[in-house]
Amino acid sequence: MMSELSGRNTVSLDPKGRLAIPARFRMAFPADQQNDIILTRGFDPCITGYYSDSWQEFQKIFYGNELSREEMDLIEREFVGRKLESTFDKQGRVTLPPHLIKYAHLEGLSEVTVIGIRNRIEIWNPNVYDEIRAEKEQVIQGLRQKLRTS
Secondary structure (H helix, E strand, O other): OOOOEEEEEEEEEOOOOEEEEEEHHHHOOOHOOEEEEEEOOOEEEEEEEEEEHHHHHHHHHHEEEOHHHHHHHHHHHHHOOOOOOEEEOOOOOOOOOHHHHHHHHOOOEEEEEEEEEEEEEEEOOEEEEHOOOOOOOOHHHHHHHHHHHH
């Protein structure tokens, strides 16, 4: 049974680039998709992981928008062209590819932050995540106020 991905975990990243995705995230994937993950770059400097159905949803969003040829080429090169379809090992680990480790600034780290967001996960350098979160604090406060008055 699939449930929504949510929450935040600190997870070990070994020197070989292997990361154990928390079981609660893997179990939130649809039952027939719990062994596989699609990894690509995020819009922010993080790695985004999708199960097959959520990857299809993501593609529908950008293929369903009226993007220029240049925008479509960019999306396809950066997200589709850099994706990696992977399988979890027996310990629930996935090996992150070097190009995505570099993009997300994970080189040399022994711990990363994994966040579940509805139908995807994001894998972050904890320091980069905290910096971006601090930069967005005013926006978050504005949203909080806006949602309270709705």
